[in-house]
Amino acid sequence: MSIFRRFAKKKNEAPSAPEATNSRRQFMTHLGAAAGASLLLGRSATAAFGDGSAPLDKPATAWPASFDALATRPQFAPRETPKEGEKIHKFRIEVTIGEHEIVPGVKAHMFLFNNMYPGPEIRVPENEWVQIDLVNSSPENHTIHWHGMILANEMDGVPMGTQWPVFKDQTFRYLFRAQPAGTHFYHCHVMTTLHQMAGLVGSLIVEAKDDIVKKTFPYEREYTMLLSEIDTAWAREQLNEMVGMGMTMDAMNKDPKLMKEMNGRMMGWFKDKKSLLDAIKGGYTPPYLSSMTGANRVITPNFFMINGKSYPMTDELFIKYGENIRVRLIGGGMMPHYIHLHGHDFWHVCQDGSPLAAPVRLNTIPIFPGATSDIIIQGTNPGNWHFHDHSDLSTTNNGIHPGGMMTMLMYEDAEKYGVTFKDTIMIDS
């Protein structure tokens, strides 16, 4: 850090050219590989270490003119309620336990939203009202958190935080205005690690009224890719334990006295830090010390999915020469993924739903848990191209490559452009 500062200062003092070259050479010698790496990125030393217009020892003093400091304010007051005559888009989402097939021969018992994993994609126009009835037909309790939505606190879906969890045979009605526009998602917030991994996640697309992405890159087709992973053995053990515990909680829910006594003691829920410390003094053992919830072991995902399927059962993306497609990537699991497209660069156009200040050209995009990125792929290079997580662990099924988070970008008109390809879905490696 100090060396960077010294070098930048020297630059600002406008040394003569030979002196500057000499400084750079000394800098390279002293810093060795680290400094060399920056220079090897293809930037000149001047550009890499400050060209005087933005010296590295001074913070920026102005953002671009397009920056709007008020842009994160909700357009509509989140605590408003629908007025007479305003349209409300209504959905019903039921939670059950069922079997989901990840790849042939691998079925997992999971929680399902409307009998699907991931849950149904909810699409609503920006700023319109959305009403979702969460119907719980499973023996565990759940909520739904609307990830990315700016809504009233009571609608945020945090159990013991903003609402009581929704017990078996209960229904909870969520109501909010769909703001802001963009690619978002929803997931259960009860024991999130397990409930989200074990199925309770889905995409929430809020369609912009005036979509800068569509205006800049006209497109007809778009794809949502919800990325997630599961440790099948851990999920199975935990689900078994949780279902048992859910039944206990269900009994408590039916007896108000028991519920009051519980006072958030189950599953590590306490009103505040003091009540946790008091409970520990009184003999309470936090679940991370002696598991109340099954096996005490670190979670190790063994299946990596795009929209609930692992390669080769993942859905392909189709494109034609000259076409733009929009791809909405959602970090719907617990691990970061690094999605890479062969044979193309693409444009990163939105992050967490909002358009970027300018599209960014990439060939690999990190998708962190909880984040969403929209990209535009332009049909510029006919063929069938791999599109996959570049973290190799995530391209396996139960430790065997190929599998996991892989799919293909397929040109429907590839043959017309002379591309020949093998008629096979598995790579023999």
Ligand SMILES: [Cu+2]
């Ligand atoms: Cu849940």
